[in-house]
Amino acid sequence: MLVFGEPYETTHGTVLITVTRQGRRGGPGRAVGLYTITADGVTWTPAVDEGRIALIGVCTGFVAAAFATLAMVHRPPWPNLTERAMIAQAESMKYRR
Known part of the structure; x- marks a missing residue:
């Protein structure tokens, strides 16, 4: 239920009216806006x-x-460092020299 506040008139002749939504079970309301x-x-x-x-x-x-953590745990972005892969990398380094 919406509750309209008392109108407030400024020195420039503008009237402000606050609008709040009533809280549940008489609790504090929540501001909705301002007319x-x-x-x-x-x-x-x-x-x-x-x-x-x-x-x-x-x-x-x-x-x-x-999600980023789950993606890293499931499949990290770096290559598999198995024994076979390490041997192949070492052998390829021999031929580069």
Whole structure:
């Protein structure tokens, strides 16, 4: 349920009305936005929750890091260093000199 705050009039004649969403079970509400009423008309400015945006960014980073770690564990980007591969590499180094 939306709750409209008391209108506040600035010294320039602009009227501001806050809008919040009522919290569950009488808890604190969450800001939704602000109506600005001027002589030119009415504008709506939505409230931005920077904490939620930051949380989404952090979670995205953790998921990307987890996928990168799984990819490295499954198949690392460096070649297989088996005994046979090491012998072949040593022999190829002999012929380069």
